[in-house]
Structure formats: C-alpha cells, structure tokens
Amino acid sequence: MNTATSTERAAAAAETIVIRGRCVVPGMAEGEALVTTQPISGWGGVDPRNGTVIETRHELRGLSFAGKVLVFPGAKGSSGWSAQFHVARLMGTAPAAWLFNQMTTKVALGTVVSHAPAMTDFDRDPLTLIRTGDWVKVDADNGVVTITRRFERG
Amino acid sequence: MRLTDEEKAMRDGRDGAAVAKAMDLLVRYGEALGAEALVETRNVCGTVSATTPFLRDFALQKGGLDAVFSEFNLDSQDVVATPKVKAFSSHLQLGFDPHHPKEMGVSEEIVQFYKRSEAAAAKMGVQILNTCTPYQVGNVPTRGEHLAWMESSAVVYANSALGARTNTEGRESTSCAMLTCRIPDWGFHRDEGRRGTLGVHMDIPVESVEDWGLFGYWMGDWVQERVPVITGVGQVPNLPKLKHFGAAASSSGGVEMYHLVGVTPEANTAQQAFGGNRAGETRHYGARERAATLERINANGTDRKVDYVMLGCPHYTIEQIWEAAQLLEGRKVHADSALWIFTPRAIKEIANRNGYTQIIEAAGGKLMTDSCSAMSRAVPPGTQVVALDSAKQAHYLPAILGLQAWFGTTAQCIDAACTGQWNAA
Numbered sequence: 001m002n003t004a005t006s007t008e009r010a011a012a013a014a015e016t017i018v019i020r021g022r023c024v025v026p027g028m029a030e031g032e033a034l035v036t037t038q039p040i041s042g043w044g045g046v047d048p049r050n051g052t053v054i055e056t057r058h059e060l061r062g063l064s065f066a067g068k069v070l071v072f073p074g075a076k077g078s079s080g081w082s083a084q085f086h087v088a089r090l091m092g093t094a095p096a097a098w099l100f101n102q103m104t105t106k107v108a109l110g111t112v113v114s115h116a117p118a119m120t121d122f123d124r125d126p127l128t129l130i131r132t133g134d135w136v137k138v139d140a141d142n143g144v145v146t147i148t149r150r151f152e153r154g
Numbered sequence: 155m156r157l158t159d160e161e162k163a164m165r166d167g168r169d170g171a172a173v174a175k176a177m178d179l180l181v182r183y184g185e186a187l188g189a190e191a192l193v194e195t196r197n198v199c200g201t202v203s204a205t206t207p208f209l210r211d212f213a214l215q216k217g218g219l220d221a222v223f224s225e226f227n228l229d230s231q232d233v234v235a236t237p238k239v240k241a242f243s244s245h246l247q248l249g250f251d252p253h254h255p256k257e258m259g260v261s262e263e264i265v266q267f268y269k270r271s272e273a274a275a276a277k278m279g280v281q282i283l284n285t286c287t288p289y290q291v292g293n294v295p296t297r298g299e300h301l302a303w304m305e306s307s308a309v310v311y312a313n314s315a316l317g318a319r320t321n322t323e324g325r326e327s328t329s330c331a332m333l334t335c336r337i338p339d340w341g342f343h344r345d346e347g348r349r350g351t352l353g354v355h356m357d358i359p360v361e362s363v364e365d366w367g368l369f370g371y372w373m374g375d376w377v378q379e380r381v382p383v384i385t386g387v388g389q390v391p392n393l394p395k396l397k398h399f400g401a402a403a404s405s406s407g408g409v410e411m412y413h414l415v416g417v418t419p420e421a422n423t424a425q426q427a428f429g430g431n432r433a434g435e436t437r438h439y440g441a442r443e444r445a446a447t448l449e450r451i452n453a454n455g456t457d458r459k460v461d462y463v464m465l466g467c468p469h470y471t472i473e474q475i476w477e478a479a480q481l482l483e484g485r486k487v488h489a490d491s492a493l494w495i496f497t498p499r500a501i502k503e504i505a506n507r508n509g510y511t512q513i514i515e516a517a518g519g520k521l522m523t524d525s526c527s528a529m530s531r532a533v534p535p536g537t538q539v540v541a542l543d544s545a546k547q548a549h550y551l552p553a554i555l556g557l558q559a560w561f562g563t564t565a566q567c568i569d570a571a572c573t574g575q576w577n578a579a
Contacts (some may be wrong), residue, residue: 024186039378039408044528044550056454056553076378076408078550079304082324086226087208104379104408105321105341108186112179113229113326118186 017147019124023140024098024108027117030137031096033130033147034068036060039102042110043080051093069136070095071126074102081106086113097138099126099145119145155184155338156191164334171234172224176330179229183327184338193339197295197318198243199288199303200328202227202280204271205249207264219274227329239279239332244288246305247469250530251522257494258525258532280332284524285498287397287469289316292500297419300343302331306410307468307546310400313411315393317419319343322410342411348420349429350383350413353436358444361389363398363474364563367545369439370399372447374407376437383413383427390417394471401468402545448561451548455539455560455576459490462537463571464527464551465564466496467544472504474564475521479510481568482517488574492534493519496526519571528554541570 038059040046045055051066066088075081088094098111098118111118117140126145130136133150157165165177180192204213204222213222217233224230248268250258255265276282283291286305289312295301297317303309304323312318321341323331331337341347354377360369373382391399391414403409413421421427465478478495487493495514497505502523505511511521527533528550533540541560542548548561560570566578 022188025182044554054553056549074379074408077306077405079306079309079322079324082326083226086229086326090212090225102379103187105187105323105327105338106408109183109324109327112182112186113324 015149017129019122019126019129019145019147020143021099021119021122021145023143024118024120025111025114025116026141028137028139028141029069029097029117030135031067031069033071033132033134033136034060034063034065035071035127035130035132037073037127039073039076041077042075042082042084042106043078045077046084046088048084048088048091048093051088065095066093067096069097069099069138071099071130073127074100075104075106075110079106082109082113085110089114089116097136097140099130099138101125101127119143155181155189157181161192161336170237171232172228172237173333175224175228175230175232175234176333177336179326179330180334180336180338184340187338187340189338189340191339192336193300193343194335195300195302195331195337196241196335197293197299197301198241198328198331199246199293199301199305199308200243200323200332201246201304201325202275202278202329203245203248203268205264205268210264210267213267219271223329227326229326236274236278237333241332241335243280243332244283244293245275245280246284246288246308247286247526247529248284248524250532251524253524254520254522257520257534258530260532283498283500285469287498290469290471290501291498300337302328302337304328306404307397307401310404310410310412311397313342313348314400314413314418315396319348345429348411349381349431350427351380351431351434352377352382353433354382354384355436355438356384356386356388357438357440359388362563363394364543366391366395366399367402368444368447368451370402371406371451371545371549372439372443374403374405374409377407377409379408379410381411381413382409383415383421383424383433385415385424387414387417394474397468397471398544405546405549451545451561452559454552455558457539457558458576459539460541460560460570460574460576461491461539462534463491463493463541463567464496464547465493465543465567467526467528467542467547470495470497470501472501475501475505475510476508477564478568479513481565482519483513485517485572487518487571491571491574493517493571494527495519495521497521497523499523527551531555533557539576541567541576543567
C-alpha cells in the first residue's frame, strides 16, 4: 500500500545520529537546528528584540535563532555577549539549546544566563554532522545529542 | 569545582542573600567553563547602571533597581537587596552621555532614571569612571594582577600591554566578582593560557594609529581567540596605538591577548612568549594584506557625502584630543555634517583646562563623555554616512544602525567633518 511505502520511506529518511559531549548548562530541550561555521558576535552581532543575527558579513544575517538549537563554532566580539542573550531570554527570543566547539568565557557566561541547555567537547563535530533544519534533541544532563535528519526528497 | 571554606561560607549565605546569589552564579559559570577553582581578584571593571527604557520598565514592574541588579547582574529571579561591593570596582561606559541627552535623543525621564542608577552605583562603592578605558583614568593594573574586567578592548590591553590577568568577563560575572572578590581560575589567569600559539610577522612598517587599527583588524580576523606572537615590530607603539590595535583585533576576532616581541611584558623574546608551545602557523602582514583590510572595512561606504564624524573609540586619550584640536583650530564643521568626540569625564576635565573643549566647540563639534555612538545607538538626526578613525567602530556601527561607514586617519576624518565629504581614497 501507498501508506506503508511512504512510512518506510519516511523511516529511511529519518536517519538518526547520536553524538556525545560535555554538559555546559544542564537541562533538556529540542528544536530545529540552525547551523553556522562562523563564530557569533553578541553585542552588535545580534538583535535580542527579534532574535536575529545582524552582523554585516555573517552568513546567518537576518535569520532568527529564537527557539532553535544553535550549532556554531563559538563566540567572538564584545564582552556584551552574555547581556545580549540574557535580554533575549527575557524577551523570549533566545535559542532553545546551544551546541558549540570552542569554549570561551563569553559563550560560557552567555549560555549560563540564557538558562537553555548547552553542550561542548563532542566525540564528533556537530558542525559537520548537523544541517540546518535537522531536528535535534539536546539532553545536556546525560551529555547526549540526538539528530534526526530533515526529510529530503530525492 | 573546588571551593575554599571562605567561598563555601559566601555561597551558604554568611554574607547575605546577594553574595550567596553571586557565588551561585560564579559556580555555575566556573563549571560551564570547566574551571577547577576560583581565583581571588580585587580589581573589577563592569557595569551596574541602567540606561534603557527596557530596564526602566523592568524596574517599574519587578521591584525597582534591586530587581534590575538581581536579574541583570546576579542572574537571580529572586529580588535581593543590593549590598556594597567588596572589590575595588570601576564602572565602564554607558548607553548614553548624561550630559548630552538631547543630542542623543534621550528623554528627561530616562536621564532621571539613570541619575538614580548612578547614585545607587556610587552608594555600592563602584567608582564612576564611565569609560571603556579605565586604564587611562586611575585604574592601571600591575603585571600579574588578577582582574575581572569586562569590555573586550580593555581586556586585551590589560593582558597584553600591561601583563595583568583577566578573561573577557560579562555584566553578570563582573558584578558577582565585585561582591565576592572571586572569578573562575581559567584561561588568562593561568600561565598556560597566556602562551602564544601562532606567529605573525610584520613585513611592512606599522606606525600610525590608523596602521595599528588596520593591522589589528586583519590579525583578529585570522587568529580569532588564539594568542599570537608578533615579530618584526619597528617603531615602539604608544598607548593610543595599542588601544586601537587591541580594540580592532577583538572586534574582527576574539583576541584577548597578544605578544609583541620586544615590547609587551611577557615577550622579551619570541621563545618566552611561546613558553614551550610550537607556533602552529606563521602568517605575514604586508602591503597586500593592509590594502585588502582597508578595502574590507570600507566595503559598505559608497556615498561620499559625510553626515557625521565620530572620534573616540576606544575613548580618546588627551594626546588624541590635543591632535584633533590642532587639526580643527580655525576651521568650522560643515553645516551638513557633525563632529562628536568621546573621552572619559576625567580627561574632558583636562581638555577643558587646556582649552581643547573650547576649540572643538568653537568649530561646531562636541566633546562628549561616558558613551559612544555604538553603545548609545545615537547619531545626529538624519545620519546616513559616518566617517570614523576606529576600525572597531567601523565594524559595529554599520551593523547596529545600518549606516555607511568610511574608515581613515584622524586628519581625514576631521577633513570630512569640515568639508562634508569623504575625500580620502
């Protein structure tokens, strides 16, 4: 039957990948991935009023991270990093969870005050494994990230 | 994380609710970093003031300035009474200049709200320096001194030019350090975190303030948050040059420390600066890199009619104000342009005594304090095109306010203010 076939197809497409890492901020959350290979600037790099990246030459410029699982190399720029994402939490525009590779004080403090689960030090690189649009479950308490591929035709 | 008995007592409430909240945040933050302990600090630079309508509304709805301090400085949803600070604490720059609210489009109501906030900060024992350059006005750390400083351009200056030890802290961590004299012992507090990991060689002379900004902007983009060891230094740079260099490098990248071999305190030799590390890679800065960087900073400048010239990022030194005053003397700012120069309050006092403020004002410019256009999001009405002598400001203003920006020397900027045109290449 058609239904069975499409279910099978969906199951095959819904490939899941599990990676492990270290807990930065405890908690569990899930959402759609937003992936960038470019570091993120806080103050002057994002607008917490609408949860978008505003940095002039950034590949995510104009895109929203609100409620997304933000997958990025790390933080750069001004020390206003934490304050921007602190305000974003209060305005409801912060990411649902954070996955990053490079630990800095900016990203540590910013993710802590966002109160959203965060992880780093992965066994496999999330920047190459996760694609924008994938569904990602972050279980920071147990150090587990589960990635479900977005269904792609063809 | 390992805590001492003293730290445990603070965490458990011996010194009151605010100190307990501060220790709680420092522990969560230290664990996020993977730090094993806290380190003692008695020199903190941060921000506790409230200058925005968002914070005014938050104060009105949630319980006054104590609620603002609890949420935005201690990450505490419980409102706790704000105590006096334990550490020597300096206030950084603000969201506007309280002496020029009209020019910055700030309402009288917000000025009054800020004045209450400034009085509360002073009552806590925070020194009202109100600058991104505390090292200019009474807070010059010594080599090896542990700090908890916010403001990326001040951090890179303290670590690199002065040999003090600080990470780039944020609003919440600096406030917690003010109350506890503690900060996570991680990164630049530790010898291993300060050693160079890659090399940069200057193939061309880097001499003017503009040269140092371009070099910093190029370098930051490549090294990001790593620690470069720089060789080939010719003329020894002074404070304004290193101030601009570090600010630029911490804007295009996340540079918190560099070593200038033969100049900075932990780099008598390249070998000392690397401290046993091997240079991962060495890149050369030459005429081609300089030209490409200038082009990149000026990439969004197309219209040559300049509406506004902003100088003083990071806050101008008295030497830079002297230079600007000499360039301006006997000239007038063009009717269709404006000139704002930013400096710490204490340095404006010297500029007043030396007659520089009068020269700037007679030409139609303004000498302002406490803030800058990027911090305040304030520019003269109708501004579309701005000229700047700071690579950092040229990096941030187009993103924050959607302006076109031209970057050049101080002389080119003063010329743009007086002719209303960007005439440099």
